[in-house]
Amino acid sequence: MKTLLLHAPGDSPCDSPWMGVPALVAHLKKLGFQHTHQRDLDLDLYHHSLDPRTHARVCEIIKQGGKQAAPHASAKVRFFVRWFAAPATRLLTRWTLRDRKFFTEFREATSIEQQFPEEGVVRYRKTLQRVLKLMGIFYYPYLSYPKFFTKFEERNFYAVHLRLGYALRQTMELGRRALEDFYEQTVLPQVQREDYDVIGISVSVSRQLEPALVLADFLRGHGVRAKLVLGGSYVSDTFDAGWLEDSVLEKVDYVIRYEGEEALPQLIDALRDGTSTEEIPNLLYMENGERITNDRTFLKNMDALDAPDYDDLALEKYLDRPLRLPIMSNRGCYWGRCSFCSHHFTLGTGRMRARAPELVLEDMLNLQNRYGARSFFLTDESMHPEDIVELSDLILERGAKVNWSGMMRFEDCMDVPYLEKVKAAGCYSIMFGLESIAQNIQDIIQKGVNTELAWRVLEDCKKVGIKVHLFIILGTPGETEEDMNENIDFLLKNEHLYETVQIATFLLTANSPMHKKPQKFGISNVTTLSGHASMAYSENAFEVDRGLQQEDIQPYFDKLVSHPLILRKDLWGGHGFRIYQPDQPDTTWSYPAEVQAALSAAGLSDVNGHVCKAGDGTLNDVPLTGLRGSDPAEEINRLPESRPKDARNPNVA
Template sequence: MKVLLLFPPSWHPSQPYLSLPSLTAFLRQNGVSDVIQRDLNIELLDILLTEKTCREFYQKILDKLKYLDRPGSPCRDIPGEQEKRQVLIHAVETIPAFAKKVEPAKNTLRSEGFYDLKRYMESVSIINEALGMLSALYYPSSMTALNNDMRYSVYSSREIFQALDDEEENIFLNLYQDYILASILEFSPKVLGISVTSTSQIIPGLTLAKLIKDRDKGIHITIGGSVFTKLIENIKNVHGLFSIVDSFIVFEGEHALLELIGQLDGKRDFRKVPNLIYRDSNGVRVNEPFFAEDLNRLPTPDFDGLPLKLYYAPASILPVQTSRGCYYRKCAFCNLHLDHRNFRLRRPELLLEDIHVLSQKYHTPYFFFTDESVPVNQLREISQGILKNQWEIRWMGGVRFENALSRDVLEKMYESGCRKLVFGLESSNQRILDLMKKGINVDVVKRILGDCLKTGISFHLYVIIGFPTETEKEALETLDFVLNKDYLNSPGFSCLPSLYGMEKDSPITQNPAAHGLRSIMAPSGEDLGLGYFYEVEQGMSPEEAERMYHYVISRLSEKLCPFPYNYSLSDGLLYITHRRHALPF
């Protein structure tokens, strides 16, 4: 049976995402040999960012301008159309110069020129500005290498369905038709899986699903990923989704997808497919209890078929997982733990085998552990295993500020190739940390960051501005903490603030009053909403928090260049390693 797995735009173009390689490996291990995986995000970027495509868009934009300026056109007197016209004129004036620059910019990022910071920044700027100019054809929609923006809300099924047929503003509708659709239909898969792990992929993913379903209703289209895992109850009430998608796989997908393929090739009894949401004559069904994979029975991810040479980096940085779920699961603001039913570890010897096999097969020493947070014992075992085998590996991953993360552990990690750690600091104020239920102590934070500086491990800090009851003074305290000159002067330091948003199913929503909230409200019209509005009893209001957030961003930008470390964590790993010494791959 032919199976096609797709990863739609938009996502960071530096490295592949782990979902498709994990599924592909499992299917191939279990006898599904005719499976192809495609990263449409990087494929489309590579198509768009050529001189040929830029010139094609240039002509289309000229034609649109002629249409808007035709005699008797009512567009001349409509304010919104005049704004569109100005954007199109600017694109026509700009595209010819960018058309000659886009391919050299891509080549710079894929070569040693990547490590020249000036050339790196110029190339990133050229790519994003060029994409902005090309997307003028679909104004007010726009796109960059990392994201896409449309006036349609991804939290409203009504607006999503409007976007799917909007040839004027849906950037991806014509892109798929012109460059992608024919190859999918020619392959003629029996099962087509689409991974949607970010809200920026919702409209691109569903647009693709509708185009395929309109042309071949015999293809079973299933969508998986963390976004729709958080929307199980919502999916049950939005029946229109099942006119373009046959099923959704929520939580983990290896066994679910394998069983779905088996049922489509046999009795078609979808009740036997774990984690599946589908519609039958009795309505929408959700197959429970939900199934969680045994990580120690899963194969090493398989990246074969993905165009590793197309990613915007001179070497492959491969994602791997040491665990699934979050071992802590208590942070009041977080719903990431909902992506997996429970916390499970992969045995260190299997993880070390993953690293060795992938390193040899894909000729790279670079790895990114994508866990929510890697437990300290796992870090210790990984480090000892790499050192014992004398492998030249360079890696980074997310961790918590645990007291067990001692100087000795950090030194072993550095020796094994750890060059950067990603921490969720959120706040440097102990009251706020306690209210968030972070379970960390500011003194421990300072000790660990100090030890990182001494051992040579760089670090990234995530910060949240505007957690309920936080005052301006407390937010500024966190700002002062991250502007520590020792941190700012350390190679590879990065910090990314985010504005607090109340996420669906986060613990704070279960007891708002305990967190100083007067009320929480679901936004009207958002039947696929992932968050809430809220009112506070004390501290900064949401509006005040937003102003503080912009102030924090501006202060950080004065002290900290976003490139490459804030722009891309994986790019930063390459930069850190290159600054110290190159590896032999």
């Protein structure tokens, strides 16, 4: 059985691969399904959109469409398309492609393990964003990238992009025709040549669903015989919310919700052998007009998985440097109590299934050997602090030269010794879901975080040189004007504590505790504005009995994200790419020069941030704090000869 797994387009900016499809490919190959291949259609579409030949074809579609506009379009719209939209799109195309040569050469001149040179990187990122903005016209409404417009651009240019996209859709369905052109140029030849038995389409975020359904229609329309399987985390989210309609299921043969490591190989076997699919877990499909929903299950042993397989992907074409390969150390959330979040529902309440730190390091080293990458992103909902300190110990003991980052909660154990250890082991940035610095909001969202702890951890990260990214939410139910201003003041007056930020307004997420028990949080009159799985965003309107109402939030948001500081620190539109730059030639960590001199005088040497006897390769696991003090020699005299290793205790330095 030949299988092709596709990551659907729509997720850009293609800075690094998603892990879902490569992880499934690795698992299938481990089970003996060697004829398994993959493509990242998001990456392919971006480079397809960079090609002048693509622009020429799209402009020709617009030109001909303007002459033969759909009869249902108004005369005003047809006039707009013919005499404004077509010329404007050609001009935008030329403007976008003016730096194409520089963009390509700049990326190709930097290998995937290196960091972009400072000179030229901002120009490169601006070109990257311009291409995405143009794609928002070509593929409207299937693709749209408003997050790459600043508030100034949104007020002055984004409306023009939307009007262009809307008019071109109304008159000639440009977005769908441009997507089908992409599928015809890139996907169809491979599918027809290889004659696959199964084609899986992965949808990780909401923006990918419509392009995935267009792909399913396209493949069916071209007589592709393969069984079509839809999966991915967003499919699970829409199923949980009750928004996955039969009309979506009818476009494919099967849907796999939740995890696919058990369901997909069983489905392939059943299709090969012609046996029943009734007992295959997590499977969803239509049979004789009736929806069949099989039982749910979870993969219990995460250690049974191999490192993701990126063999079929052109890693050098991903747009960021150094390239970050995603890996996983756990699945689920060890906290799982946040009142605004539904991940614990989708991933399994009370379940955090950890992968042994030894295997996580082996994943890093295997991927480094296979692909030359040295930077990794741990995709965990939240890296567990005990596992991370154990991973750090292993990295330091092995002398591995790796960089890594990921998301964490604020924890008491994250003091200077802890952070210095993980920094020494290659952790260069941490993403924190702060949401709000106001303690009132922390109590409402039930993250279990005291804001004094958050302040201390942020300051300690700054001390040791770990970059911080913050996730912020404005408008949590119960948020007062005082809470809002406290949060905004924190961001504007403490820029030294964080490198980048993402700011969002509150959304009432289906199956979150707030959604399930709204009265408990002072929420009433909940109305689903759109509950259709194919909508880009399904939102709930509501009222609150205390604090700011929904309509009060937008002015605060607009003012904050328009601030020059936030514009610069915004992850997508500003210089947010710097959060992923290690800013160091290698990952070895050394004590300052005066400490090195004191170490030498004491007959000791520094190995990757640990102290060992000079000429002796045996590491003594000693505290990494203190040695940055004013009297290094005195601190060295206080070092213990040895210390029992307790890797599971994050409070041990």
